[in-house]
Amino acid sequence: MLNYNEVRPGGIVADEPLEELVKELKRSVVRMTEAAGGGYIAQGFCSAEVMATLFYRVLRLDPHDSDWADRDRFLLSVGHYAIAVYAAMEKLGFFDKAMLDTYSADGSVIEMIGSEMTPGIEITGGSLAQGLSQGVGLAIAAKLRGHVWRTVVYMSDGELEEGQTWEAAMVAGHHKLDNLLVVVDVNGVQADGRIEDVTGILPIAEKWQAFGWRVLEIDGNDLQVVLESLTGGFAPDGRPTIVVANTIMGNGVSSLHGKPDVHYVRWTPEQSADALREIAGEGAEPV
Numbered sequence: 528m529l530n531y532n533e534v535r536p537g538g539i540v541a542d543e544p545l546e547e548l549v550k551e552l553k554r555s556v557v558r559m560t561e562a563a564g565g566g567y568i569a570q571g572f573c574s575a576e577v578m579a580t581l582f583y584r585v586l587r588l589d590p591h592d593s594d595w596a597d598r599d600r601f602l603l604s605v606g607h608y609a610i611a612v613y614a615a616m617e618k619l620g621f622f623d624k625a626m627l628d629t630y631s632a633d634g635s636v637i638e639m640i641g642s643e644m645t646p647g648i649e650i651t652g653g654s655l656a657q658g659l660s661q662g663v664g665l666a667i668a669a670k671l672r673g674h675v676w677r678t679v680v681y682m683s684d685g686e687l688e689e690g691q692t693w694e695a696a697m698v699a700g701h702h703k704l705d706n707l708l709v710v711v712d713v714n715g716v717q718a719d720g721r722i723e724d725v726t727g728i729l730p731i732a733e734k735w736q737a738f739g740w741r742v743l744e745i746d747g748n749d750l751q752v753v754l755e756s757l758t759g760g761f762a763p764d765g766r767p768t769i770v771v772a773n774t775i776m777g778n779g780v781s782s783l784h785g786k787p788d789v790h791y792v793r794w795t796p797e798q799s800a801d802a803l804r805e806i807a808g809e810g811a812e813p814v
């Protein structure tokens with residue numbers, strides 16, 4: 528049996544400390560929202576540790592790689608988290624830094640919701656809960672065709688409220704897709720309020736286990752824990768893996784903490800300047 532963790536070790540910015548890469552990613556998130564006057568800021572910050580780890584330590588995704596057809600497949604199911612993905616992809620050389628300033632602008636290929644128009648984005652993610660089905664298809668295809676690339680699907684707890692997710696989960700367990708890794712961001716809220724007030728999804732781990740998955744439940748904002756979990760993310764025993772990453776909405780930006788209405792944020796230049804100070808370790812402490 529293949530060990531998919533060994534198939535693609537390391538990342539292409541492996542020499543740069545991950546802590547610094549996380550800060551850089553967050554600064555790029557702020558830059559995008561400064562130009563646009565707002566955006567999915569809280570999501571950019573709650574997912575920063577996971578996205579940095581995936582793009583800089585796990586995925587084989589090099590836009591200059593001549594072996595592009597054999598890249599890992601990263602599927603952003605929850606399309607509005609694209610802000611963090613763009614930040615990571617720019618660093619990897621998918622597009623110029625100046626393009627970050629066009630986030631969500633008319634005609635820009637880095638749209639507010641990730642779509643296949645953007646270099647490196649595999650699927651259009653705006654209609655939520657479709658990414659896992661697509662990922663299952665890609666993982667099955669890799670096995671049928673004898674490819675060693677892996678499929679990683681990033682999704683959110685809001686998508687666990689949708690039926691399509693569970694059909695795909697059942698199929699993945701049935702086919703023992705050990706080349707499939709899902710990370711689900713669990714920040715406890717969706718567009719209409721608290722997840723548990725809209726449609727309860729607890730317990731999460733037990734549901735996936737019942738569908739034949741290996742489940743790792745972690746603090747998704749603890750960089751060391753995230754790194755350990757994701758670099759060993761593929762199960763050695765034939766099961767698909769889901770990493771349940773518990774996160775804090777707007778993590779590290781104190782003006783966003785604990786607010787019920789930060790799904791989409793507009794902010795002032797002063798607020799974004801405050802956020803940059805907090806990233807640099809000045810000002811309020813993260814919760």
Ligand SMILES: Cc1ncc(C[n+]2csc(CCOP(=O)(O)OP(=O)(O)O)c2C)c(N)n1
Pocket residue numbers: 570605607653654655656683684685686714716717718719790
């Ligand atoms: C199929 C579908 N249903 C509903 C929506 C509307 N919608 C957009 S974002 C969102 C919240 C999703 O929850 P989550 O991604 O957990 O929110 P966040 O982490 O951003 O708080 C919803 C319901 C959608 N885009 N697609």
